[in-house]
Amino acid sequence: MEVIFLLIGVSLVLAGSFLFLFFKAVKSGQFEDDYTPSVRILFDNHKKPNKNQPIKPKSNE
Amino acid sequence: MPTTIQTEKTKCYHCGENCENDALKVGDKVFCCQGCKLVYEVLSENDMCTYYDLGAHPGESQKEKSGRSNRFDYLKDPDTARKLLDFQNDTESHVTFYIPLIHCASCIWLLENLYQIHPGITFSRVDFIKKKVQIKFQHQKISLQEVVSLLSTIGYEPKISLSNLDKKAKNNTVDKRTVKRLAVAGFCFGNMMLFSVPEYFSEVELIAENFRGLFNYLNVLLAIPVVTYAASDYYISAWNSVKQRRINMDVPIVLGIISLFVYSLWEIFAHGNAGYMDSLGGLLFFLLLGKIYQQKTFSALEFDRDYKSYFPIAVTKLVQNQEEVIPLTKLEVGDVILVRDEELIPADSLLLSDSAQIDYSFVTGEEVPVPKRKGELIYAGGRQKGDPILLTIQKSPSQGYLTDLWNNESFEKPKDKLLEPLSNKISGIFTWTVLSIAFAAFLFWAPTDFSFAIKALASVLIVACPCALAMSTPFTLGNTLRIFGRGKFYLKNASVVERLALVDTVVFDKTGTLTDPARAQISFFGEELSEETKAILKAMVSRSTHPLSNRINGWLGNIPSKKLDSIHEEKGLGIRATYLEQEIRLGSAAFCEIENPVHLHEGNVVYLSISGVELGYFHILSGLREKAPEVVGALEPVYDLHLLSGDHSHELNSLKQNLGKGIHYHFQQSPLEKLNYLKELNQEGKRTLMIGDGLNDAGALQESEVGIAVSDRVSHFSPASDAILDASSFDKIPSYLSFAKKSRNIIKASFALSFLYNVIGISLAVQGILSPVICAILMPLSSISVVVFTTLSTNALAWKMGLIHSKTEN
Numbered sequence: 119m120e121v122i123f124l125l126i127g128v129s130l131v132l133a134g135s136f137l138f139l140f141f142k143a144v145k146s147g148q149f150e151d152d153y154t155p156s157v158r159i160l161f162d163n164h165k166k167p168n169k170n171q172p173i174k175p176k177s178n179e
Numbered sequence: 180m181p182t183t184i185q186t187e188k189t190k191c192y193h194c195g196e197n198c199e200n201d202a203l204k205v206g207d208k209v210f211c212c213q214g215c216k217l218v219y220e221v222l223s224e225n226d227m228c229t230y231y232d233l234g235a236h237p238g239e240s241q242k243e244k245s246g247r248s249n250r251f252d253y254l255k256d257p258d259t260a261r262k263l264l265d266f267q268n269d270t271e272s273h274v275t276f277y278i279p280l281i282h283c284a285s286c287i288w289l290l291e292n293l294y295q296i297h298p299g300i301t302f303s304r305v306d307f308i309k310k311k312v313q314i315k316f317q318h319q320k321i322s323l324q325e326v327v328s329l330l331s332t333i334g335y336e337p338k339i340s341l342s343n344l345d346k347k348a349k350n351n352t353v354d355k356r357t358v359k360r361l362a363v364a365g366f367c368f369g370n371m372m373l374f375s376v377p378e379y380f381s382e383v384e385l386i387a388e389n390f391r392g393l394f395n396y397l398n399v400l401l402a403i404p405v406v407t408y409a410a411s412d413y414y415i416s417a418w419n420s421v422k423q424r425r426i427n428m429d430v431p432i433v434l435g436i437i438s439l440f441v442y443s444l445w446e447i448f449a450h451g452n453a454g455y456m457d458s459l460g461g462l463l464f465f466l467l468l469g470k471i472y473q474q475k476t477f478s479a480l481e482f483d484r485d486y487k488s489y490f491p492i493a494v495t496k497l498v499q500n501q502e503e504v505i506p507l508t509k510l511e512v513g514d515v516i517l518v519r520d521e522e523l524i525p526a527d528s529l530l531l532s533d534s535a536q537i538d539y540s541f542v543t544g545e546e547v548p549v550p551k552r553k554g555e556l557i558y559a560g561g562r563q564k565g566d567p568i569l570l571t572i573q574k575s576p577s578q579g580y581l582t583d584l585w586n587n588e589s590f591e592k593p594k595d596k597l598l599e600p601l602s603n604k605i606s607g608i609f610t611w612t613v614l615s616i617a618f619a620a621f622l623f624w625a626p627t628d629f630s631f632a633i634k635a636l637a638s639v640l641i642v643a644c645p646c647a648l649a650m651s652t653p654f655t656l657g658n659t660l661r662i663f664g665r666g667k668f669y670l671k672n673a674s675v676v677e678r679l680a681l682v683d684t685v686v687f688d689k690t691g692t693l694t695d696p697a698r699a700q701i702s703f704f705g706e707e708l709s710e711e712t713k714a715i716l717k718a719m720v721s722r723s724t725h726p727l728s729n730r731i732n733g734w735l736g737n738i739p740s741k742k743l744d745s746i747h748e749e750k751g752l753g754i755r756a757t758y759l760e761q762e763i764r765l766g767s768a769a770f771c772e773i774e775n776p777v778h779l780h781e782g783n784v785v786y787l788s789i790s791g792v793e794l795g796y797f798h799i800l801s802g803l804r805e806k807a808p809e810v811v812g813a814l815e816p817v818y819d820l821h822l823l824s825g826d827h828s829h830e831l832n833s834l835k836q837n838l839g840k841g842i843h844y845h846f847q848q849s850p851l852e853k854l855n856y857l858k859e860l861n862q863e864g865k866r867t868l869m870i871g872d873g874l875n876d877a878g879a880l881q882e883s884e885v886g887i888a889v890s891d892r893v894s895h896f897s898p899a900s901d902a903i904l905d906a907s908s909f910d911k912i913p914s915y916l917s918f919a920k921k922s923r924n925i926i927k928a929s930f931a932l933s934f935l936y937n938v939i940g941i942s943l944a945v946q947g948i949l950s951p952v953i954c955a956i957l958m959p960l961s962s963i964s965v966v967v968f969t970t971l972s973t974n975a976l977a978w979k980m981g982l983i984h985s986k987t988e989n
Contacts, residue, residue: 122390126397130370137366144358154307157284158291161233 191215193334195236211240218334222289225296230289237285238334251331252504253493254324259506263323263339265313271301272318276330276337281310290335297321297329312337339492354474357412361467364409367401368460374398375457395447398456406440409463426607428600432466432649434610438640455641458958465962469653473660473673490525490559490576494518497569512572519567520750526559527579531569536751537561540691542875547726547783548751550767560874564725565750600677601926602652613643613941620945635945642940642957647933647965651926655969659922662977667905668915675901678885679919681866685814686857686879688871689824690801692889693811693838695906698802701734705787705795712794714741716787719754719765722746727785728754730799731765753785764788800833806910808837813913815841819865823848823856825875854878870912874898914980921976929969936961 143149190197191211203210210216218238222230230237253259266273280286287305290312294300299321303314312335316326330337374394413436417429436459443454494510495517496503502517507525510516515531518524524537535557536548542560551557557570559579617639624632656673663670670676687693708716718740720728725748744757753766764787768776771786773793782800786793814820820842822834831844845856857879860867869876869883872890877898880886888900889909904912940957 123393126393129373130397133366133370137362140362141359144355144362149358151306151308154287154305157287157307160284161288162229 190236191238191240192231193219193236193238194240195238196240214334215240217332221296221333227289227292227295230285233285233288234283237283239280239282250504251324251327253506254327255322256506259492260323267318270317270319271315272323273313273315274323274326275311275313276327276339277309277311278330278335278337279310280335281305281307281312286335289333293329296333297325300326340490357467357471357474360409360412361464361471363404364460364463364467367405367409368457368464371398371401371457371460374401375453378453391453392451395451395453398454399444399447402440402443402456402459405460405463406436409467410436413466425603426610427603428606428649428652431606431610431613431643434613434640435462435643438637442637442641455958461958461962465650465966469650469657469966472657473653491523494525507576510572510576512575514572516570516572517567518563518570520563520565522563524557524559524561524563524570526572526576527574528557528559528570528572530555530557531571532566534751535568536564538564540873542873550751600652600674601923602648605930606648609648613639613937616643616941616945623945638944639941642944643937647936647961648930650962651929651933651965651969654966655922655926655929655973658970658973659919662918662973662982663915666911666915666982667908668902668911669904670902671900675885676919676922678866678901679868679916680923682818682868682885682916684819684821684860684865684867686821686823686860686867686869686883687811687842688853688869688873688876688879689822689834690826691872692870692876693804693807693822694801695804698805699730699733700782700800700802701730702798703795704798705793708794710738711741712789713738715743715756715758715763716765717741718743719746719756719763723748723754725750727783727797727799731785731797734797761790800830803837804906804909808839810910810912811838811842814916815839818868818916819843821845821856821860823853823879825849850875850878854882857882868916870904871898911982914982918977918980918982922973925969925972925976928972929965932968933961933965 189209192208193210193215196211203213203216205216205219208219210219215238222228254263261267264272264274278290281290287307290305291303293303293314297320299319300314300316303312305312314326321329327337327339374397377391377394410433413429413432416427417433420427420430439455439459439462443456443459446452446454490507493504493506496505496510497515497517510526516525516528530551530553533553535551537551537557538548539558539561542558548564549561556573559576617636620639621632621636624635653673656676659676660670660673663676670679713735716731717735717738720732720735721740723729741758744759746754746756748754749766749770753764753770756763756765764771765785768784768786771788771793772791773786773788776786777784777796782798785797785799787795787797811820822838822842822844824830824844824846825848827846831846834844848856853876857867857869861882861884867883867885869879869886870889871877871880871886872888876886876888880888880898880900885902886900887902887904888898889904889906891906936957
């Protein structure tokens, strides 16, 4: 039964890391605009390669 | 002469408008105007015609754009630029623009591919719902002014107004901190429930006894963030209300949290028993969930707009006959400014040019321009139609006739404080009752068994913890808000629902609210018009953008138009056309050279003459909005109705005929008089609802207990208000009002339900026989049943009243 001690620890760490990830997601603004990404994903990227690739969105709020 | 009608096929490739005779061609593509053609050329040069693959005719018509090149010069002013930028370092600047024209997937694609048009732009991202685009650019390569010009060239001119320059107000989306608190509460609640499972089956001896102690200590550990972090807002709110010697809903909640936590600590550490930590976690979790539900607002709409949101950011000032574009904030009394076609007059000023046509639709809702002569005072908020005019500033933009309203004290006081929410009233009574029961139980047991008395005291406090009570309001109001939102009635926040329910007096604005500019009553007096004349008129009015032309066009209906030899519009005066060597004039009396013009008290008159001979005149009256009489009729038995109008009283008779005599009519009301009228009603103890639309109602909307702004274009224009109603839902006002009333009854019913739980719980608690199992069942059951009850009953009610049609929507 001692394994339960380990399992409790693992489950808490796991749940805690989910909480942490959720915090990060909130901070990065993922939940602020829930419509535009659904349109954006449908754009085909068949343009000529451009030297100015768009910079990945950074969280700087 | 054959009539030529443009076939349906020649639609502009960019915007989809029908091309007139002068269609422009590039390859096999047709454009309606230079503007649209230019956008296409910019895009095709940059190999970005994917724009047109994503949707047919994605562009907006560029016809009415004034292409002045120095329009954005004010952005060169470093002060102005700095205020607009979100962020700036040595190489990069970030800016966010509001672009009302964003309307389809193509817009998103184009705006997010700006980097292909100009290498200086490194990143752009669209928020479709809010119609905003965030742009990052390297300011060594492209200046802010160039970015705005570029957006304007491709047809997406950002709307930059004076309010952008103020300290950026935080958007009223759901508070991020509340979301985080909810996450913490949810995390702790879930884990505590797992660790509490053995307690629920204490008789069964599910697992070995030694885990119990550990589980209890883990629960304490998990409860600490709940009590210290997740609940912190409640402490602050409760403390503030106690300081003001009032009791709001948060006071009993805090009492409950503290007694649950302290008593559980005592149980766990002193007796080794399980506490009620899991209930505590659950309580906070549901409370915060309800709070978020209530906070959910229509963040894409702006409820707090004042005149600054409408006024231009820059004006063209004349200094020694040289044009100079300066920010509005630097405008001073005595300056001479130039206002072009379609530009807004930023401050009360005197007209220096001979004549002007001022469209006050922003202010009054009436869109037919008013003619002004040299030397007349023109109030801020009007829009010039026609040739450029010169004005000299009389008052600074913040102190004009209209903007004075915003300095009125009505704009200072927060409305939420006016009315105490139902839940606060109840919680006062509730808290004192529970406290006295708890101490009565304590005093009853104390002489015989002191520790038992403590237990009874704690049990009462715990079980009476107003979980269900606290949840009924946010869940009911939150759901009501959502149902209204689906019906295009957007409330600023949930407390508006409660205020709406108590309204007993409804005040309407006339122009633009009860009347609809698009529903004009037109009649023609004079010789009967032949089919040929009608066809000629059709050709004339369809070329003009003047609102009266549009109305005559609608009156003529869908008839073919004649091909005329020439058509010329003199802005604000009339249209002149030649057909078979006859000159046809349509316009004002002076324009048509009428010798004895009629003098009508109401409406507008448009004359028609052929070769100098008067044929007759059109009489155009603004018509009542569709269903306006029905709305008034439905409200009349229940509410005290008033009508305020800025117009003269000449329409009184026709209004009485249509709307009935039960309304108090008041005419020639200035914006300030409207405000004062509402103030008087309030002082009489009436609970007022103001329904208006223009900036001239802004004062009254603010002074009333609930102000509803009616707007045809919800996201474009509406004065500061508590609620915005889409004009298409105007006929639903009576149902919305009664729904608000009924939702208040639902809150009361759910209060009754949670009182029932409390009575059962307290009657057990005073006897000191409350076991952890009963407590653990009773508490979540009461909370969840109240949430389910309120949600289901509001939905059922809305469905019954026809406000929602299918539950799967949204």
